[in-house]
Amino acid sequence: MNEQAQIKARMQAIWSAGDFAVVATMINIVGELLSDTIELRAGQDVLDVATGSGNTAIAAARRFTNVTGVDFVPALLDRARERTAVEGLKIDYREGDAEELPFPDASFDVVLSTFGVMFAPDHAKAAAEMLRVLRPGGRIGMANWVPDSSIGEIFRTTAKHVPPPPGLIPPAMWGTEDHLRKLFPGARIELIPRISRVALPSVDFWLDFFRRWFGPTVKAFEAVGTEGAPALEADMKALANRHNVSGDDTLVLKQAYVEVIVTP
Numbered sequence: 146m147n148e149q150a151q152i153k154a155r156m157q158a159i160w161s162a163g164d165f166a167v168v169a170t171m172i173n174i175v176g177e178l179l180s181d182t183i184e185l186r187a188g189q190d191v192l193d194v195a196t197g198s199g200n201t202a203i204a205a206a207r208r209f210t211n212v213t214g215v216d217f218v219p220a221l222l223d224r225a226r227e228r229t230a231v232e233g234l235k236i237d238y239r240e241g242d243a244e245e246l247p248f249p250d251a252s253f254d255v256v257l258s259t260f261g262v263m264f265a266p267d268h269a270k271a272a273a274e275m276l277r278v279l280r281p282g283g284r285i286g287m288a289n290w291v292p293d294s295s296i297g298e299i300f301r302t303t304a305k306h307v308p309p310p311p312g313l314i315p316p317a318m319w320g321t322e323d324h325l326r327k328l329f330p331g332a333r334i335e336l337i338p339r340i341s342r343v344a345l346p347s348v349d350f351w352l353d354f355f356r357r358w359f360g361p362t363v364k365a366f367e368a369v370g371t372e373g374a375p376a377l378e379a380d381m382k383a384l385a386n387r388h389n390v391s392g393d394d395t396l397v398l399k400q401a402y403v404e405v406i407v408t409p
Contacts, residue, residue: 152266152310153242157217160264162360162367166198166224171343175288175402176201176259182337182404183286185210189254192278194243194271195261199225199236201288205257206234213253215241216261244270251280259288260402263319272328276409285329285407288339291320294401295388302384303361306377307368320403329407337404345396348385352378 179201185191187209193202196214198221206212206229214236216222222238229236241247243258243265256275265271275285290296297317318324325334345351355362362381369377391397 148310149266152313153244155310156264156266159360159364160218161220162363163358164224165218165221165358165360167358168355169198169200172260172341173200173204175339175341176204176257178339179257179259179286179288179404180204180208183255183257183284183406185255190252190280191255191257192246192248192253193261194246194256194258194275195264196225196238197221197261199228199238201257201259202236202238203229203232203234205255206236207232210255213237213239213248215239215243215246217242244274246274246278248278250277252278254280254283256283256285257287258285260290262287263289263316266313268314268319268324268328276329279409283409285405285409287319287405287407288402289319289405290317290400290402292317294320295384295398296400296402298384298388299381300361302380303365303377305380306373307365319405325405325407329409331409333408335406335408337406339402339404341400341402343398343400344391345398347394348382348389348396351385351396351398352381355381 185205185208189210191205191210191212193214196202196216199214202212202214214225219240225238239247243262244267256279262271322336356366366374388398389396390399
């Protein structure tokens with residue numbers, strides 16, 4: 146197995162750990178907002194890349210578009226199918242890699258991704274694949290975390306204890322204009338700052354929740370073991386306290402991200 150394949154396998158194991166579908170319930174609104182920002186129209190063919198448990202695919206389907214969702218974690222696709230069936234919607238979910246989308250050229254009017262494609266190891270290849278499957282005149286819409294957000298700090302904190310593979314570009318670079326212009330040269334790119342607000346009972350609850358359900362945190366604690374766990378736990382709680390805007394014993398996090406609209 147070559148280095149890229151090893152990185153891909155590691156990423157798949159990370160996102161298969163825990164159950165991201167549980168975490169994703171806190172950010173349902175992001176897919177709804179993105180669907181409105183990109184002005185989806187009934188009858189359009191829409192692809193949701195790295196769909197996870199289907200948040201954005203479902204938001205698009207509610208607007209009577211023809212939706213396909215793709216992800217490389219089969220368990221998350223199963224959760225997406227369950228949610229879709231409950232709403233009586235029709236979405237074609239397929240297992241696939243964001244860096245090798247299993248679709249012909251020019252298959253979709255709109256390509257979306259919510260906190261998904263940004264985690265593909267090869268940024269340039271993932272961006273090129275989104276462009277490849279987009280029809281002429283189509284648009285790409287993404288919601289991407291920004292480097293200085295609380296989520297960005299979570300990944301930096303984790304990386305301090307469990308270093309990523311050498312040369313891996315931080316996912317939050319997808320939330321910066323300079324990096325996006327390198328990925329989509331010559332395209333018109335619009336960035337719209339947004340805030341995702343999440344409320345939880347306490348900092349301790351938040352950490353326990355992430356240690357149980359959020360794959361990157363699950364794997365980080367597995368990697369540091371019992372000896373390294375106290376230091377990672379202390380750093381995670383410290384960052385949550387720094388970003389807490391509740392003013393009481395509960396936890397309220399304002400998580401900065403950007404909506405990105407790419408018009409080739």
